[in-house]
Amino acid sequence: MVNHPFKINSLGHLEVGGVDTIDLAKKYGTPLYVYDVNLIRQNCRSFVETFKKVDVKAQVAYASKAFSSIAILQVMKQEGLSLDVVSEGELYTALQAGFPSERIHLHGNNKSINELKMAIENNVGCIVVDNFYEIELLEMLLKEYDTQVDVLIRVTPGIKSNTHQYILTGNEDSKFGFDLHNGQAEKALQQLQNHTHIRFKGLHCHIGSQIFETDRFTKTTDILFGVLARWKETYGFIPEVLNLGGGFGIKYTENDTPLPLNTYVEEITVAVRNHTKQIDIPMPEIWIEPGRSIVGNAGLTLYTVGSMKEIPGVRNYVSVDGGMTDNIRPALYQAKYEGVLANKANQENETVVSIAGKCCESGDMLIWDLPTPKVDPGDILAVFSTGAYGYSMASNYNRFSKPAVVFVENGIDNLVVKRETFEDITRFDLTYEG
Numbered sequence: 556m557v558n559h560p561f562k563i564n565s566l567g568h569l570e571v572g573g574v575d576t577i578d579l580a581k582k583y584g585t586p587l588y589v590y591d592v593n594l595i596r597q598n599c600r601s602f603v604e605t606f607k608k609v610d611v612k613a614q615v616a617y618a619s620k621a622f623s624s625i626a627i628l629q630v631m632k633q634e635g636l637s638l639d640v641v642s643e644g645e646l647y648t649a650l651q652a653g654f655p656s657e658r659i660h661l662h663g664n665n666k667s668i669n670e671l672k673m674a675i676e677n678n679v680g681c682i683v684v685d686n687f688y689e690i691e692l693l694e695m696l697l698k699e700y701d702t703q704v705d706v707l708i709r710v711t712p713g714i715k716s717n718t719h720q721y722i723l724t725g726n727e728d729s730k731f732g733f734d735l736h737n738g739q740a741e742k743a744l745q746q747l748q749n750h751t752h753i754r755f756k757g758l759h760c761h762i763g764s765q766i767f768e769t770d771r772f773t774k775t776t777d778i779l780f781g782v783l784a785r786w787k788e789t790y791g792f793i794p795e796v797l798n799l800g801g802g803f804g805i806k807y808t809e810n811d812t813p814l815p816l817n818t819y820v821e822e823i824t825v826a827v828r829n830h831t832k833q834i835d836i837p838m839p840e841i842w843i844e845p846g847r848s849i850v851g852n853a854g855l856t857l858y859t860v861g862s863m864k865e866i867p868g869v870r871n872y873v874s875v876d877g878g879m880t881d882n883i884r885p886a887l888y889q890a891k892y893e894g895v896l897a898n899k900a901n902q903e904n905e906t907v908v909s910i911a912g913k914c915c916e917s918g919d920m921l922i923w924d925l926p927t928p929k930v931d932p933g934d935i936l937a938v939f940s941t942g943a944y945g946y947s948m949a950s951n952y953n954r955f956s957k958p959a960v961v962f963v964e965n966g967i968d969n970l971v972v973k974r975e976t977f978e979d980i981t982r983f984d985l986t987y988e989g
């Protein structure tokens with residue numbers, strides 16, 4: 556019944572990391588994000604250990620946009636990962652978590668002077684340069700600081716993947732990166748090679764998110780190496796680093812059939828190794844940037860069921876105490892989720908309901924057509940695979956407060972992000988007397 560990596564305990568309740576979710580709901584309230592830290596660690600280790608097994612120098616950079624908080628970044632640090640940040644806020648959080656700055660990579664298609672300064676002042680390991688304006692800013696700042704930085708350039712290979720249009724990034728018509736085919740990437744190379752303040756290390760490319768086919772990644776390496784072969788001949792350029800981004804798909808519903816994480820690493824490595832042999836260059840370091848595949852399936856959200864509306868012959872709406880404010884993905888990408896009544900996890904399904912949120916929007920739906928046992932007010936609904944892009948994309952729409960986040964590991968639960976209070980909601984508001 557629970558086709559996700561969680562157990563049902565002897566009380567018939569859903570259990571995460573050895574802790575009863577009903578106890579968690581009572582202790583911390585709902586909505587509540589719950590993470591199985593052991594699963595997060597397993598996901599990290601799948602990537603790291605596979606790179607070791609195939610004997611490739613690598614960095615696995617957790618894409619912190621998927622879920623950033625001090626506690627999760629401490630876990631990533633413990634696991635020896637690197638980190639992808641895309642803003643001052645994400646960088647600040649990483650520094651607060653004590654994350655080693657030399658393993659932090661700064662991204663962004665419109666980095667501000669302040670972001671670049673913060674990165675330089677904190678000696679981040681790498682800046683992934685996205686456009687010509689950024690090159691100008693970076694040159695100016697590095698001269699001012701009289702220092703050097705490692706740089707990759709982000710390129711768009713012109714590849715389409717089978718995913719939602721909003722989470723495609725490697726196509727030609729993208730706001731990200733230098734186009735590989737129209738000469739932009741080559742012009743960037745000419746500007747950066749042999750630069751006095753920029754140590755130009757190689758290429759970065761991220762083709763999109765929630766991708767299941769490894770052939771999209773191998774096709775990307777074909778395209779990159781087509782260009783690298785030419786750059787070797789023309790400019791003598793040999794990349795030290797190749798960053799192939801993240802985007803490895805996870806299971807949200809039974810229709811998703813993700814590959815084991817090691818498969819992506821193995822196939823990417825084979826493709827890169829073959830190409831390096833063909834064009835006779837040393838194997839570069841391979842960097843990847845998984846976000847969703849590290850935290851997505853390790854997280855779930857608990858809600859309390861409230862009102863219900865039955866429209867005979869049409870639909871049964873069941874409303875919960877959260878919604879698009881804690882999970883925007885169904886409204887934004889028509890994303891599908893599965894869930895169970897956590898307090899009735901071993902009962903037979905006997906009805907089909909649609910789970911509505913509390914916001915004043917008809918589109919505020921979390922799940923359409925979920926088979927469940929008989930639903931009663933007060934039941935606890937667990938929605939699976941909400942660990943990525945749930946909390947990080949949460950909002951205060953309708954002035955709902957953002958939920959708390961709890962980590963569970965080896966039967967012990969820890970609050971790692973507090974629930975927002977009403978005072979938090981109004982903390983920036985100033986009075987106006989007219």
Ligand SMILES: Cc1ncc(COP(=O)(O)O)c(C=O)c1O
Nearest residue numbers: 618761764801802844845846847
């Ligand atoms: C540059 C970059 N790297 C990594 C990621 C992480 O993607 P995912 O969470 O799908 O692994 C993203 C998001 O799509 C991204 O834009």
Ligand SMILES: N[C@@H](CCCC[NH3+])C(=O)O
Nearest residue numbers: 620722724764884943944
């Ligand atoms: N936020 C998106 C993915 C975009 C990732 C960043 N490029 C999601 O929820 O699927």
